[in-house]
Amino acid sequence: MKTALKYAAAGAALLIAIAPVYWLVTISLKREIDQFAYPPAWFVFEPTLEHYSDAFRGSFTAFFLNSVTLATGSTIAALLVGVPAAYGLARFDWPRNWNENIAGWILSTRMLPPIVTIVPLFLMLREARLLNSLVGLTIVYTAFNLPFVVWMMRGFFDEVPREIEEAAMLDGETAVGVLLRIVLPLVKPGLAATAVFCLIVAWNEFLFALILTQTESAMTLPVGIASRVTQYEIKWGAMSAAGVVAMLPVLIFASVAQRYLVRGLSLGAVKG
Amino acid sequence: MSDGLELDRITKRFGTREAVSGVSLAAKDGEFIVLLGPSGCGKSTLLRTIAGLEAPDEGVIRLAGRDITHREARDRDIAMVFQSYALYPHMSIAENIGYPLKVRKRGQPEIAREVEHVAARLGLTSLLKNLPRQLSGGERQRVALARAIIRRPKAFLMDEPLSNLDARLRVEMRAELKHLQHELRIVTLYVTHDQAEAMTLAHRIAVMRDGRVQQYDTPSNVYHRPANTFVAGFVGSPSMNLIEDPGSNVTLGIRPEDVELSRTEQSGWTQARVYVTEEMGNETLVVLNAGAMRVTARAGAGSLFDFDAPVWFRFRPDKIHRFDRGSSLRLPD
Structure with a gap:
């Protein structure tokens, strides 16, 4: 009885989570006439791929590539800056416990709603002539993900027993060597988990991309898909097809990184 | 100029607390010195200062006649065995043991040869391909020792290396350690709170309390002629x-x-x-x-x-x- 209840609750949660995705996928496969059928054609309809070819018409491929470049670029940049910063905060002695203060300040940048920074960001990027550019957006996304990287990685570094690093130093290793050859291999699951989160955030981001790009040259997928809502019509089928395609990379990446994700997220709880 | 290890009025503070207060000790080359004292007496801090993991606030450390006080840990030519063994979890036993040589950019064939030699000496030959987590506590202890001796350092530091082993294994390893040190003839500083280890291993014991050396003498003299009431009460069981x-x-x-x-x-x-x-x-x-x-x-x-x-x-x-x-x-x- 208890088990049945558990499964029922899990099933309900699953249904709620899956329903929009299911709807998106079916819409992308339905002919226009089936999309608005009443009662809705839940399961039975004549599938078509016309919306997919429709979606790939125009700049969709360019948007897709923009998103890929932006997500990977900003993730790599955030890791390159954030990982050494986190290691420094976790391991080195700072006068007057300043590592706690600095870490607090870094975190505090995430405490305000992102929208409040949009006007200054817009002005700064305009002055730097980085509006409508992937470089500009990469910088913004990197800044956005950096606190997250620092805080997550700091937790993972804290889990590495200090004595292992000290042993490496006595064995003749430099500080950089300790980080590269001893510590990073040990926090690999944490590194993977952090990268996945950064990628997902950058991949899905809509607001900044919408405001900081006005031409198609630097537009990302979420903005590109939304631009299918025009004054004259809403192309539901094409939008859904584009949405499905946009979901795939994250889905694939997350499932590949899954074994790291689970270990990474539980690394803080159980000593490895 | 002297061989061996020499500490001259070492003081180490953490904030206002003095963990080590003006400790002076000299150990001859090949000598086995045990730092004995209750927890919190500063013996581990002293060891870490010698290793280069902590910087002393005052005093001079000399090893083989050279002042190493301000050298980086990696340049001191000192090997240390930690209480937790501190093996590299992501490396095989062979890689763990060979790591000090790899860092020193020795050639692969030489490393392999040395690893085999040291592993044979410590009875680890059959375990070389394993990972540390597949080994028992006693085996991990041997790996830590093997990693320390492979490069023939100028000094060994050991921080309660046997305290995580069960009682029987501890006595066994104690004897092995003593023999190994005798063969290698490298000056060794060994920290423990276990007086049986101190008495059996040491050529000389430095009994510590509150950051100061209470007595620095042979086990026999520490036992039979304790320098003060603290040493008298601390060494010997029952007291x-x-x-x-x-x-x-x-x-x-x-x-x-x-x-x-x-x-x-x-x-x-x-x-x-x-x-x-x-x-x-x-x-x-x-x-x-x-x-x-x-x-x-x-x-x-x-x-x-x-x-x-x-x-x-x-x-x-x-x-x-x-x-x-x-x-x-x-x-x-």
């Missing part, structure tokens, strides 16, 4: 009886084995009552109450006394230690 002599400014010390017991009255002996008898198998400890005084005596195996039974005891006159009550220092015999 030396320390009795305040009324009417003088002297504390008397007497080891339990130097307390003579009799079931019948002897002239000049003191009468007491048995508080408790503890049978240890090879001997029996008898705790006595004589007025306000409590004395532990060591009796032969199988000597049983009832609770509250009357007994007579005396201290062997030539075995009485005398300490000044004010300074707690040993008085001249």
